[in-house]
Amino acid sequence: MTTTLRRFGLAAALVALVATQSYSFDAASLNRVTFVNRTGYDFVYLFFSPGDSEYWGPDILGATRTLNNGERLSFFISYPDRSNTFDFMAIDVDGDAYIIWDYVIRDGRESVIEITFDLFDGAYDLASLALVNLRNDTGYDMYYVFFSPGDSDMWGVDMLDATTILGTGEALSLFVPVAGPTRYDFMGVDEDGDVYEFWVDLRPDQMEYTFAIELSDLR
Numbered sequence: 140m141t142t143t144l145r146r147f148g149l150a151a152a153l154v155a156l157v158a159t160q161s162y163s164f165d166a167a168s169l170n171r172v173t174f175v176n177r178t179g180y181d182f183v184y185l186f187f188s189p190g191d192s193e194y195w196g197p198d199i200l201g202a203t204r205t206l207n208n209g210e211r212l213s214f215f216i217s218y219p220d221r222s223n224t225f226d227f228m229a230i231d232v233d234g235d236a237y238i239i240w241d242y243v244i245r246d247g248r249e250s251v252i253e254i255t256f257d258l259f260d261g262a263y264d265l266a267s268l269a270l271v272n273l274r275n276d277t278g279y280d281m282y283y284v285f286f287s288p289g290d291s292d293m294w295g296v297d298m299l300d301a302t303t304i305l306g307t308g309e310a311l312s313l314f315v316p317v318a319g320p321t322r323y324d325f326m327g328v329d330e331d332g333d334v335y336e337f338w339v340d341l342r343p344d345q346m347e348y349t350f351a352i353e354l355s356d357l358r
Contacts, residue, residue: 176210180208181232183231218244234263319343324336
């Protein structure tokens with residue numbers, strides 16, 4: 140995957156690009172949320188789940204990142220109303236959780252969530268984690284990737300964070316808690332503003348998946 144500053148200025152360009160498409164992705168409606176780790180411990184998992192879902196959803200750090208003490212990481216976020224609630228959980232290297240319920244994200248302002256030791260909630264018994272690989276086989280760079288629980292009306296967090304592009308031929312690997320059969324909805328937006336969608340079922344008897352993002356998934 141490629142890290143680049145191009146994504147910060149992408150919203151206006153995408154709005155213009157998708158104006159002629161049959162399906163319009165409103166990139167200008169995305170908000171931004173930044174997480175800052177001030178607990179004194181490094182985080183290995185970070186969940187920011189739509190408040191209308193009963194699932195934690197994917198670990199938004201992905202399979203290859205951590206959020207170490209003192210670091211910050213920003214993501215774009217999609218939600219349908221002027222404000223919506225999200226549930227937050229970080230898990231540190233000792234398996235301890237830091238939790239916020241019903242955190243409100245509002246239009247018109249970026250949210251900065253400082254995670255301190257005051258949010259400590261003790262050890263958390265996380266469900267079995269499936270490894271989900273999303274491979275970009277479209278021939279186009281992917282600028283936004285959403286992988287949201289199917290019971291939610293929100294797309295939630297862009298899994299690529301605010302500076303990363305999923306290049307053609309590359310794969311994004313995510314850890315997803317799977318306690319029972321669960322549907323997940325995928326949406327990706329490429330460099331031309333084209334939108335790709337599909338849905339998948341995850342089951343607790345399978346712990347690794349690879350899903351290709353293909354031209355046939357164009358909306």
